[in-house]
Amino acid sequence: MRKIEEKFFKALMIVSSITILGVLLYILYTVVVRGLPSLSLDMITKIPSGGFYLGKEGGILNAIIGSIYLISGAVFLSIIISIPVVMFLNFYLRKKSFFADFARLCFDILFGIPSIVYGAFGFALMIYLGIKASLLGGIIAITMLIIPIMIRSIDEVAGLISNDLIEAPMALGATKYETIKVILRQLMPGITTAILLSVGRGIGDAATVLFTSGYTDSIPTSLGQPTASLPLAIFFQLSSPVEEVQNRAYAAALILTVIILILSFSGRYFSRKLSKHKI
Amino acid sequence: MLQYRIFKDRLSRQVMLGLTILCILFLFLIGAGLLFKSLPVISEKNLWGLLTTSTWKPFKGEFGFLVFILSTLHVTGIAIVLALPVSLLSGIYLCEYASPGIKKIFYPVIDLLSGIPPVIYGVWGTLTIVPFISEKLAPHFVEFSSGYSVLAGGVVLAIMIVPLIISILAEIFNSIPAEMREASASLGATKWQTVKKVVLRKSLPGIIAATVLAISRAFGETIAVLMVCGNMTEIPHSIFDACYPLPALIANNYGEMMSMPGYESALMFAAFLLFIIIVIFNAAARITLNQVERIFHV
Secondary structure (H helix, E strand, O other): OHHHHHHHHHHHHHHHHHHHHHHHHHHHHHHHHHHHHHOOHHHHHOOOEOOOOOOOEOOOHHHHHHHHHHHHHHHHHHHHHHHHHHHHHHHHOOOOOHHHHHHHHHHHHHHHOOHHHHHHHHHHHHHHHOOOOOHHHHHHHHHHHHHHHHHHHHHHHHOOOOHHHHHHHHHOOOOHHHHHHHHHHHHHHHHHHHHHHHHHHHHHOOHHHHHHOOOOOOOOOOOOOOOOOHHHHHHHHHOOOOHHHHHHHHHHHHHHHHHHHHHHHHHHHHHHHHHHOOO | OHHHHHHHHHHHHHHHHHHHHHHHHHHHHHHHHHHHHHHHHHHHOOHHHHHHOOOEEHHHOEEOOHHHHHHHHHHHHHHHHHHHHHHHHHHHHHHHHOOHHHHHHHHHHHHHHHHOOHHHHHHHHHHHHHHHHHHHHHHHOOOOOOOOOHHHHHHHHHHHHHHHHHHHHHHHHHHOOHHHHHHHHHOOOOHHHHHHHHHHHHOHHHHHHHHHHHHHHHHHOOHHHHHHOEOOOOOOOOOOOOEOOHHHHHHHOOOHHHOOHHHHHHHHHHHHHHHHHHHHHHHHHHHHHHHHHHHHHO
């Protein structure tokens, strides 16, 4: 009886694990099969002509460049905010500090808040400040979305830094600030992983930019202009009645998936590198 | 020179403290901002009325959120029912049974599943799940279904929360000391008995917390659900009917809501509702998880 139960549940476990693997492969297969025929050089080097919703010609360069602008702005802003926060939590406060625990809880909660809420809040904030849907608005909204991700994942590696590494520079007469600079170098692989993770999350999220960055056919030339983005290129163009436009959506989906794949694998590579050089 | 270095040290400390406090305050700022924006509609129709009526006529100033709340609950319910057993079984397999080789393949799979953007899940859902429901599954049960339904939303959501649940479960299972398993095995228990009687029992609070986190993720998921669930302002009567969850409501009306103050306030109320539920769920789940970890790490 015990043997049968054992076998039964083991079989169930294997089946459910294989199902998960199968679903992932099925998703990738669907995206590739639908996207690959539409992918051409024009698709990634031209902006849509005759409107992104109805125009049959052109590609999705506007969305690719738009997404790159959005994510680089947001990553830059969130790095200069999250690194000081993590350093403060880990190296200025005591190990068992209530403030640090509370702060971590807050970041965990912020991490759980859905992107649509960040989008809606960002939109309300923009109305309040008088900013129109623009590159700047999108950057602010994505920054809000990825700061918790960045803080949490850098915090995880910062907690692993050994005390010796902090004490050695201090013993040599360095100030705390100068010590932090030494630690930062040690944290570099961890920060790189955090950046890759945030880029992956930020570049694919549609709900935050839906309100805040607008959508346009052209490539923005200043922070005040609206901008296209890859997730919205998929979302808007998929609902178009024109087949060529829908194909642009499938091509955009393939490009976005490839970006995510690359980010995910390079993230693994960097975290492996991190564990190799750990002191 | 030394003076300058000390000054720089003090300044950087203040800046870091300031930024930390700012980031924490941000959580409360979002809540306050959304509440402030939704005050007009709350004071006009009382809170209870908003939550329990189902007439949605924004142009006449009638805002009943019942349809959207029920839709959200239906979709989330299906997602949890589908995702929890699968994640539990694979989580146990991954931590207790799998060889290092299988783990090496499987962890990237989980990573990738959680990394795929919602909009890609939406595309996949409309291409595969929706036609499957309308052509193969629904005709056995109801006369007509477009496929854009509660079930489609639930299935897509279930796939999206599986990696979240598994990664939390893996952390909990791995934190259970090996001695406990050895003690059980030395008394003659089989592996599955050990899992059932020791691992699962010890990690029960963690499993509940993981489920709560998954529920709150499912509540807030927008684009993927929006693309497959049909978006009709009617209470769904079966899982093959279209539905209209709260996040989809916000996302679909962002263009119009500028023009009418009452409408904007109502949509902000929807966002506030999501926010407050998710904050409570997340806080409860995270505190539980932290405690579970503390118990085993001492």
